[in-house]
Structure formats: C-alpha cells, structure tokens
Amino acid sequence: MKRNVQFNRQRRLSRGSMPDMDRAEEKSNGSKSPTRNGAKSPTRNGDLKRPDYDRTDTAASGWATENEDEKPKEKELSESEKKRQTFITRAIWTFVMIAIFFGSMFAGHIYVIIIVTAVQIISFKEVIAIANVPSRARSLRFTKTLNWYFLGTTMYFLYGESVIYYFKHIVLIDRVLLPFATHHRFISFMLYVMGFVFFVTSLQKGHYRFQFTQFAWTHMALYLIVVQAHFIMNNIFEGMIWFFLPVSLVITNDIFAYICGITFGRTQLIKLSPKKTVEGFVGAWICTILIGFALTNVLMRYKYFICPVNDLGANIFTGLECVPNPVFIAHTYTIPFVPPTWTMLPTTVNISPMQFHILFMATFASLIAPFGGFFASGLKRTFNIKDFGDSIPGHGGMTDRMDCQFIMGFFAFMYYQSFIAVYKASVGSVIETAILALTAEEQMEVVKGLAKHLYNQGAVGAKIPEYLNENLVNLLAKRR
Known part of the structure; x- marks a missing residue:
C-alpha cells in the first residue's frame, strides 16, 4: 500500500513531462485530474504541494501557461498602440x-x-x-x-x-x-x-x-x-x-x-x-x-x-x-x-x-x-x-x-x-450699363462727356477732349 502511494506521488510530480501517461494512471486509480481552478492533487495526507515549475505546463495539461497569461496584455498593448497611432495621425x-x-x-x-x-x-x-x-x-x-x-x-x-x-x-x-x-x-x-x-x-x-x-x-x-x-x-x-x-x-x-x-x-x-x-x-x-x-x-x-x-x-x-x-x-x-x-x-x-x-x-x-x-x-x-x-x-x-x-x-x-453691404455705383456696373443699354453712338457721347468733365476738373489736359471730339465725330460720320 505504501509503495502504491509513493509511486503515485512520483508520477504526479512528473506530470508536466508525461501528461498522457499521467492521465492513464489517474484513470486506472480512479483519481481526478487537476483543473484550472487550482484543485489539489489527491494525496493520503494532503500536505504535498506542486512545484513552481509545474505551473509553466502546456495547455494540454489544463494548467494556464506563462504565454497564456501574457496574451491579454499583448492584446491590450496593441489596442493602446493603435489608439496612440490614431491620435498622432490626427494631430499631425x-x-x-x-x-x-x-x-x-x-x-x-x-x-x-x-x-x-x-x-x-x-x-x-x-x-x-x-x-x-x-x-x-x-x-x-x-x-x-x-x-x-x-x-x-x-x-x-x-x-x-x-x-x-x-x-x-x-x-x-x-x-x-x-x-x-x-x-x-x-x-x-x-x-x-x-x-x-x-x-x-x-x-x-x-x-x-x-x-x-x-x-x-x-x-x-x-x-x-x-x-x-x-x-x-x-x-x-x-x-x-x-x-x-x-x-x-x-x-x-x-x-x-x-x-x-x-x-x-x-x-x-x-x-x-x-x-x-x-x-x-x-x-x-x-x-x-x-x-x-x-x-x-x-x-x-x-x-x-x-x-x-x-x-x-x-x-x-x-x-x-x-x-x-x-x-x-x-x-x-x-x-x-x-x-x-x-x-x-x-x-x-x-x-x-x-x-x-x-x-x-x-x-x-x-x-x-x-x-x-x-x-x-x-x-x-x-x-x-x-x-x-x-x-x-x-x-x-x-x-x-x-x-x-x-x-x-x-x-x-x-x-x-x-x-x-453698401450698394453704390462701381466702374464695372457703369461699364456694364453702357455696353448693354446704350448704342455705339450713345457710348461715344458718354466718352466725350466724361473727357470734358475730367478736363473741367483739371484731371486731364485740353488735348484729350479735342482729340476725342475730332476722332469720334469722324467715326460717327462714317457709321452714318
């Protein structure tokens, strides 16, 4: 009986290296396999503890591995990195x-x-x-x-x-x-x-x-x-x-x-x-x-x-x-x-x-x-x-x-x-009215009138009104 207990203990300590054989042993002895909730290994006096290295077991044994513990952290890090990159792009x-x-x-x-x-x-x-x-x-x-x-x-x-x-x-x-x-x-x-x-x-x-x-x-x-x-x-x-x-x-x-x-x-x-x-x-x-x-x-x-x-x-x-x-x-x-x-x-x-x-x-x-x-x-x-x-x-x-x-x-x-807005006459509006609403003869009269007005104001010399009068009169005669 003591030999069986000692043998079972040794097999349980080597569970990480031989998971399949361990499961077969437990089935033959009618014992329960360990689970993720931290269930203790069945022993006669209950004072045997699992070694620390046993917690780095693979997923096949049912124990959480170190890599599995790090996965959520890596995912969280990637999400924060993604947000940081989005913020940087948006700011730039x-x-x-x-x-x-x-x-x-x-x-x-x-x-x-x-x-x-x-x-x-x-x-x-x-x-x-x-x-x-x-x-x-x-x-x-x-x-x-x-x-x-x-x-x-x-x-x-x-x-x-x-x-x-x-x-x-x-x-x-x-x-x-x-x-x-x-x-x-x-x-x-x-x-x-x-x-x-x-x-x-x-x-x-x-x-x-x-x-x-x-x-x-x-x-x-x-x-x-x-x-x-x-x-x-x-x-x-x-x-x-x-x-x-x-x-x-x-x-x-x-x-x-x-x-x-x-x-x-x-x-x-x-x-x-x-x-x-x-x-x-x-x-x-x-x-x-x-x-x-x-x-x-x-x-x-x-x-x-x-x-x-x-x-x-x-x-x-x-x-x-x-x-x-x-x-x-x-x-x-x-x-x-x-x-x-x-x-x-x-x-x-x-x-x-x-x-x-x-x-x-x-x-x-x-x-x-x-x-x-x-x-x-x-x-x-x-x-x-x-x-x-x-x-x-x-x-x-x-x-x-x-x-x-x-x-x-x-x-x-x-x-x-x-x-x-202040509505008043502009150069563009005056030109638009003259072009669209006046005949060619009337437009010439406007030009002569403006030249005479500018001369009276001292803005231009006397030669400009005289030149316009002579040439515009000739143009009007030819058009008629």
Whole structure:
C-alpha cells in the first residue's frame, strides 16, 4: 500500500513531462485530474504541494501557461498602440490643415479660392459615392460621367456669375470674353439641357429606379455643397473677414462644445448625435460670442481683411486699399439707462457696429450651424457608415469636417448682403450699363462727356477732349 502511494506521488510530480501517461494512471486509480481552478492533487495526507515549475505546463495539461497569461496584455498593448497611432495621425493632419489654411489666407485671395474649389469637389465626390452601387455603376457606363458633367456645368455657371459680377471692368472690355459674359446664363442653361437630354437617352430598362435615384442624389449634392460653396466664394471677394470669421466661429463653437460637454454635460441634446449635450451646446454659444467679439476687434484693424478684392495678386504683405465700410468705423452710443453713480459705469460707449453684428453671426454659428452636422449624422446613419470617406487621415472625409461650414458660409453671405453691404455705383456696373443699354453712338457721347468733365476738373489736359471730339465725330460720320 505504501509503495502504491509513493509511486503515485512520483508520477504526479512528473506530470508536466508525461501528461498522457499521467492521465492513464489517474484513470486506472480512479483519481481526478487537476483543473484550472487550482484543485489539489489527491494525496493520503494532503500536505504535498506542486512545484513552481509545474505551473509553466502546456495547455494540454489544463494548467494556464506563462504565454497564456501574457496574451491579454499583448492584446491590450496593441489596442493602446493603435489608439496612440490614431491620435498622432490626427494631430499631425490637424496641424497640416491649420498650416494650409493660414498659409493660403495670407498668400492671397486666389489661393483661398483654390482651396475652397478643392474642398467642394472632394465633398461632392464623397457624397455621391455613398449612394453609389458599384456593380450597377459598372454596368451603366455613363453614370459617373453624368455626375461629373453636372458638377462641371454647375461650377461653370456659378463661377462665371461671380467673375462677371466682381470683375466687370475687366471681362466686359475684353473682345474674347465679352460674348461669354453677355450670354453666360444662356450658355450655362444650354450646357445643362445637353446633360439632361444625355441622361434621358442613357436610361436602360431594368435600371430606371437606380438611374433616377442617382440623378436626384446628384442634384441634392450640387445644391447642398456646390451652390453653398459658391456663396463662400463670394464672401472671399467681398473681403477676407467675411470668409475667415464664419469659418473661425464654427471651429471655435465645435471646440468649446466638446470641452463644455465633457466637463459638465449631462443632458442629451439630440438622438442623432448622442454625445451632444445641452450644457455643451449652451456653453459653446457663450464662448463663441466672446471669442468672436475679440477676434473681430483684431481683424478690423487690417485693410487686407476688410477691403473687397480689387487685386487678385494681393497678399498679406502688399495689402489692399479701400474706403472702409462704415460698419468697421467706431461710433459713440449712449447707454439707454443711466447707471447709478456708485457703480462708476460710463454713460456712453465707443464701439463699431460690426461688434453688434458679430453677436448674430456667433449665435447662428452656435445654435443653427450645428444642425448641418446633425443632418450629416442622420445621412450617415441612413447608409450605415461611420465617415463620408477617408480623404483626411485621422479625420475621416472632407464632408465630415465641412458639414457645418457650408450652411454657415451661406448665412454669412445673406447676412452681409442684407444688413452690411453698401450698394453704390462701381466702374464695372457703369461699364456694364453702357455696353448693354446704350448704342455705339450713345457710348461715344458718354466718352466725350466724361473727357470734358475730367478736363473741367483739371484731371486731364485740353488735348484729350479735342482729340476725342475730332476722332469720334469722324467715326460717327462714317457709321452714318
């Protein structure tokens, strides 16, 4: 009996090296095999302990090995490493975008226009792609072609409208550009009609629903992206401040909504974005107004920001010259109530009207513009996607970053045209009226009248009116 007990002990101590024989021995003796819960080996007196080296056994023996203990740690380390790499990528591209934004803005208006153009093309591509069915798009050769054709036609129309409006004095006096300028809208309409006819002739049986869905989706993308980006373009022509301020207000609101939300946010704002809170929404509104007030006070001091574009070659170093809009000139306002003397508050305040306008713009950026982001969130949930694309590493698609900017830029243009713009005759508008509304003889009379007026003012010598009178009279005689 003692021999059997001693033999069993020796066999149990050598279990790590001979697992199969050990199991056979236990079966023959009717004993239980050890398990992961740390069950003790069956002995007569129960005081025998397993050696430490026995815990490095393989998985076949049922004991947890050292490699198995390290596996969760390695997995956890890989996840943290992945998050760290994502954070680094996101941070690097954030600084890259900031550098591109400020670099283009200081380099000149034309570079900002190029950036806006690239943004709207990339955003259009991303929005079109989420509703596309690759298998059907491959079988229908002209689906993508029509999408890009309508994009080109729309951009031709909108860009042409802006160039003609802001650069009449250049376009209307050029022999080559004059026909395109005077018939621009008709040309744009005919280009669209050609695309419409091509779409109808490309309809194929069995694909009607898909093709009409793509047609409607394309037009929605054109309206939500390209048309709104057109008004952002016009903001640039009106003055860099009308582009920079709306963009900055949206970014500021987004940052402080996140900070306020994680700091004291408790109440969910909207189900489309579960992480948005009412506290973060209101806190970001207050912070955006304060930042907007301070930023406007700085930008108003530089004509490069407040002057409309009259030279596309201008930059931050050359600057621009203009008569400032009255909205940027400080006025003295009387406080509507008389404060008590013990408060030492002034009865008047010297402030520019722009500081009042920025309150409305900051409010829109805080309370309305975020709904552009909510709209984009609902669209992504509809198609069960996380991002619109991967155009910006670490940030998703371009549309994910611009969802609030489009509607904000649209609002800034409408607000400027309604409450701030000063409407007066310009050189371009006078030339446009003379060319489109007057005959050649009447235009000559205008030229002679202007020459005589300039001579009377001492701006030109007597030879210019005399030369014009002699030559224009001869030209009129020949025409008759």
